[in-house]
Amino acid sequence: MATITYRDALNQALREEMERDPNVFLMGEEVGVYQGAYKVSRGLLEAFGEHRVVDTPIAELSFAGIGVGAAMVGMRPVIEFMTWNFALLAIDQVVNSAAKMLYMSGGQIPVPIVFRGPGGAALQLAAQHSQAFESWFAHIPGLRVVAPATPYDAKGLLKSAIRDDNPVVFLEGEMLYNLKGEVPEEEYTIPLGEADVKREGNDVTIVCHSKTVAVAHKAADRLSSQLGVEAEIVDLRTIRPLDVETIVASVRKTNRCVIVEEGWPFCGVGAQVVDEIQRAAFDDLDAPVLRVTQADVPMPYSKKLERLTKPNPDQVVDAVKQVSYLDGN
Amino acid sequence: MEALSPTMEEGKIAAWLKREGDTVEAGDTLAEVETDKAVMDLQARGHGVLRKIIVGEGATTEVGNLVAVIAGPDEDISHILSEAADATGAAAGAEPAALTATAPAPTAAGESAAGRIKASPLARRLAREKGLDLAVVAGSGPGGRVVKRDIEAALPAGVPAAPAAVELAPGGYEDIEPSQLRKTIAKRLVQSLGPVPHFFLTTEIDMERAAEARDALNALGDTKVSFNDIVVKVVAQALITHRECNAWWQDSHVRYFNDVHISMAVAIDDGLITPVIRNANRKSLREIAVESRALAERARNRKLLPEEYTGGTFSISNLGMLGIDEFTAVINPPEAGILAVGAMTPKPVVHEGSVTVRRRMRVTMSCDHRVIDGAMGARFLQTVKRMLENPLAIVW
Amino acid sequence: MTQAKADTALDAGRAEFYHDLYRKMLLVRRFEEKAGEAYAQGKIGGFCHLYIGQEAVAVGAIAALRDDDYLFTSYREHAHALARGSPAREVMAELFGKVTGSSKGRGGSMHIFDAGRNFLGGHAIVGSHIPIAAGAGFAIKSRHTTQVAVCFFGEAAVNIGAFHETLNMAALWKLPTIFICENNRYGMGTALDRAAAVYDVAHHACSYDMASETVDGMDVLAIHEATKRAAHLARAEQLPTLIEARTYRYMGHSMADPIHGHYRTKEELEEQKKLDPIDRLERRLLDAGLATEGDLATVDSDVMAEVEEALEFAEQSPDPAPEDLYLNVCRD
Incomplete structure (x- = not known):
């Protein structure tokens, strides 16, 4: 390779x-x-x-x-x-x-x-x-x-x-x-419509795609080393058609989910994922599903403000703590 | 007020189509009445003059009450009217008594102020499965929400996650003496519901993949597989996983079978007979298809031998081909369960995020409560549903 | 256009061709009249834009093309489908939303497609199909065939950015594409001179160094000849042409719009009807002795029978099946 x-x-x-x-x-x-x-x-x-x-x-x-x-x-x-x-x-x-x-x-x-x-x-x-x-x-x-x-x-x-x-x-x-x-050197294709589990874990599912996969990995490493929480990272890869099966299978296993995306929160991809989860895995949820998104503002130029606007690993760690009831309420 | 539907207890006059003083003939529509189901016509039962309307438009009255008086033009109706007035007055006077308020029950521990226990959906499910009363579990989540870890903490240590499997010789069975609890359940349920205390569980199954599998199999060659064959195969396999549903109630004991013998309800000219596919759990779908066709044929020709229609451990009745969407079947004792299979119908459902039309099938399981409890039956049905929705599981 | 030029004499050797043009224009006229009636009776829904008055453009131009040329049109396209040879019954059934329609009842009046005849739609966002047609021109060029892509659009589309972007690229890349602007003078209720700084649509071609022609759109033979010249240029030299056909619509913008009123007068409409393309060809055929009144009456009754049959077919055809609602959202 x-x-x-x-x-x-x-x-x-x-x-x-x-x-x-x-x-x-x-x-x-x-x-x-x-x-x-x-x-x-x-x-x-x-x-x-x-x-x-x-x-x-x-x-x-x-x-x-x-x-x-x-x-x-x-x-x-x-x-x-x-x-x-x-x-x-x-x-x-x-x-x-x-x-x-x-x-x-x-x-x-x-x-x-x-x-x-x-x-x-x-x-x-x-x-x-x-x-x-x-x-x-x-x-x-x-x-x-x-x-x-x-x-x-x-x-x-x-x-x-x-x-x-x-x-x-x-x-x-x-x-x-x-x-x-x-x-790989040899020819391969990946079918559209299939998510990929980028990291396996039993404690929480982190759904992400594109750039936020890296954000999820950073958060998962921190969660593992600092809290012993093992996150499962589901990379959607294709947003439509959405691989509901893979998402739901993971949430059924972990009972909790955080969705990370680069878009704005309102009517975002994560909103659709939440909808799928609450219908297919309602009885498996131990906490409400949380989302980490771009802040709901047009992107500011200022470097400092831009950093606040983009979804980052700290926010993901906080969200995971919340859905795992590790944040002391 | 006439009873215009089988379940109607009261009716509301939506509109009067005749006025006081109008001449009416038997069969004339007097008024439109809103029943519990629809708006129906109220017809005159005799001829004469509509002398008095007692229940006005928009008013509701019980079935049997006087709504209007039809009489001869000069006939004296005063006594009828005074009786009607008395009846109305009495009813009105009785009302306030029904409005006595009940004091709210004291709030139990773990309950929110509104009286509802806050628990995550998972915690609710786990509590249900373990027979734990949520009200006695202290919630550690936000606002006292009971979450998974609280259920785990509340369970006595050492409770096994699942009953240990008992190894038995193939084809054998195991008799287990009911516990006192189970004896009591059996006795009390029989007293309340009759010789076999039935309860019913219904689920809807997505048959799209089963249909695809069937088409693919049927494209292979001469043996045609029916949906019923697939159901028989799946049920047989699921019963191996859920042995608690593959059983006979024997009064002194419950007999749990290690193999599955499916009784298959077959309609014959003047009744019904249930030929048995023996050891269905060990047969391939193809063998089941061949055997069920042969058995059904022999059943219709009255050629079945007694041993061919006795000894089943679980029944399947399928009225789907007669267009029945959903029904409940009566258990075939001493078996403890029967699955009633409805028709496969295309329905709009949400699938992979969009509304799409998919073939769905409703099944209802009748359970003998002496043998099978709600969650046991539900788990079995869940396995059946999962397998039908992913037919590859047959070879898993 | 205000005045018909003196019509040229007909060529006696081409009588059959003239008869065919006459029949097609009359078919369009009778079809549209029948569609108007059915719309008024509530049998056709949505927006329905009729072509009455403009028949010469679609019929004359399409007769100059080969069957393997690609056609793209706007939403006023029943005529183009008929001129291309789509059966009247399929087009009518589409207007009725029936499963036997050209687009199986999924498109309606504005989205008629007949892929087998290279009739690539019925596009209902003004100007959006201009680049699409150029895309077919691009494909033709990539494959080195001698086909042509042809795009029909109204004069109101000329003010859309896509028109200018596309003319630029079509000229820059030498795409074998013919852009036929059917200038019927009104974009819905707005006269061209109230919407465009440049009145002569064909002049826009100068900005893009493209061949162009302005043609009497009420003269079926004139539009036919102009299209033939453009097609030749496209096939031989892979060059695009902008043709402006000056025409006139007799009906309102759509069936839901007034025929005249605030934006044009009844007198103007009556004046224009004197230039009727069908009457004109009829007079020329009679004058040249290439047809008798009896011949033409027979054509009319034949065409009427075809339209009646189409109507009957549309009425009798089934609606699309509810279980097919999700068919063709995506191809698996």
Whole structure:
């Protein structure tokens, strides 16, 4: 197994799928000559040429629409948004066109397309460049929503997303691109819709995805060494379809749950997870499920305030203590 | 007021369709009455003139009370009206007596001010399973909430988590003399409910995966597997795990069987017979399918030998194919349980986070309370449900 | 457009072709009239935008295309589906929300799809299908075929960002795409000159160095010729064209909107009806001796029979099954 970055894992996935299927092409701002704003597409222009690695003008709505049209006639476009913040300009194409085409055509026209790019906050990019959109897209029937946390998951899931016949919203993380991890040399894919237990434990379930998996790990280490509490970390990997079975199985075992996500609290991904748990595992709960989220404010620029805004391991430890009745009430 | 539904005790006049002074014929609709179920027509039973409306629109009266008077145009109805007035007055006068307030019971330890015990859902379940009264457990959670650790602390040390399994020769059984408690339960329940004290447990099972499994199996070859065969197989297997439900009440003792012999209710022309699939727990689904078809055929042709319809340890009755959604079956003594299986119907349910239509099946287990207690039956049924919802468990 | 130009003489050798155009325009007219009636009777729900008056555009343009060319339209698209050859009964059944409809009752009037005929929808967010059509153009170019992607949209869509973004990329990347703007003068109740700084839609092509043409949209032969030229340019040189067809709708924006009133006068409407595309072709056929009044009456009764049959089919067809509610949300 090679140890590579999340960025290179995505690059490998794109390269392998473009080699595998001539219908796959990459389109977006700066993906070609500039080698990608975050260098995910490094070397692809040279390998596949300008007809398959297409630099676009800054026109998110219409290059997303061009992707949808190409997918409707059988191509498998990968549309890169430089960040998901800019994809708000294209949300009409993602929601009104891509997600609904199969249904409103009575099953005639699938739209096999991947919309991808970094989501969530990086460092001090302030309000308009720091937001996690998982719940926005997960709300829409017809979309798959994927947010991998490790290089291994990123590669396996991107390959599955490209092969999937449905529109996939693929949320990466700017802060994850340099994360290193083991990735097998041989070909593999990871099915969409399967969560992964990243750490086993009997005392509490921590549900997380994308960047918050690292937050959960830090909290779990501290809980183990300081309190002897063994947390089980469930990484959702795919937000929609949600792997309720894995979440519920873990909560049935641990009887308590904390959900960590980068998005805002209101109508967030965690709200959906809580709903699933209270219906499927009500009689197994020893405490209310708690959530740790971004503070309910637009992201401030100030470094100090930004740190307060993002979910952090301290908050997760506190929440675990609370659901474990270890906080002295 | 007429009884317009089988369970109606009182009715409310929604609207009068005839007015005082109107001529009415028998069969005319006089008024619309809101019953406990619907709005029904109140029809005239004779002809004449609607002389007096006694219960006005919006008013409610008991079945049997006078609501209006139909009489000849000049007939004297004063005595009827005065009787009606007396009756109404008496009823009105009786009311305040019913309003005597009862003082609230003193708050027990562990209860909140509102009288409700605060406990986590898990603590409630554990208490139920261990037969522990939550009211006597001190809660250590926020606001005195009883949580898992409080239940564990309240349980006497050394209580085993599950009864120890008894090793027996295959095909054998074990007779256990009932404890005094069980004898008392048996006696008291018989006194209250009849020779076999039944109680009923119902659950709804998602059959989507079982249906998929069945389709896949049926695509394999000549032997067709029915849903009933799958139910027989699952029940047989679950009974091995829950031996407490695979038993006969024998008055002096309870006989627990080590193998499962399923009595399968088969309707015949003038009645019902229950051929037995022996050792169903050891048979493959395919063997069960073949045998159940042969037995049903012989049953309908009245070719069954006595040993083929006796000796069952547990029964299954399936009226699903007759479109029955849910029913309760009568236990086949000395067996202690019977499972009544309803039709599989597509229903909107929440699955993986969205509302979707899935095939669901309701089953009701009748239990002999002398042998099976509520939680025992429920746990058995839970296993059946889990297995049907994940049919791969058959080969687990 | 205010004045019909003198119509060119017909070519006697192409009588069959003219008859086909005539029949298709009349089919659209009668179909839309029947749909209007059914809507008034409550048999068709939702928004229903009729095409009466504009028949020449869809019929003339689509007749100039190949069956393997991709078509994308807005929500005023019954005509385009019919012109492409979708059976009238399937289109009507879709308006009725029946399972036998083009989109199995899931789309309705605004979302007619017929994938087998490369008729790729019925899109109801103004302007959203302009980039989508260019996407099909992109796919054609990637695969090196000689197909063309064609997009029909109203003049109100020209003020949408997607129109400009897409024209820019289509010209920049040389996508074989034809953009046909059906300028019927009113975006719902707002006249073009009250909404756009530039009145001549075709002029926008200059900003993107794209070929363009303004054509009399009430003349089926003129729109046919213009589309043929654009298709040739797309097939031979992979170049896009913007065609502005000046036309007029007789009905309100949708069945729920007034035909005239605050935004246009009855007189204007009556004046425009004198330029009726069907009457015009009829006169030319009679003048050239390529048809008799009897021939044309037969076409009308044939078309009426087809529409009646479509209506009957739609009425008799079953609703989609409740258990299929969740079908096709995603493909497994």
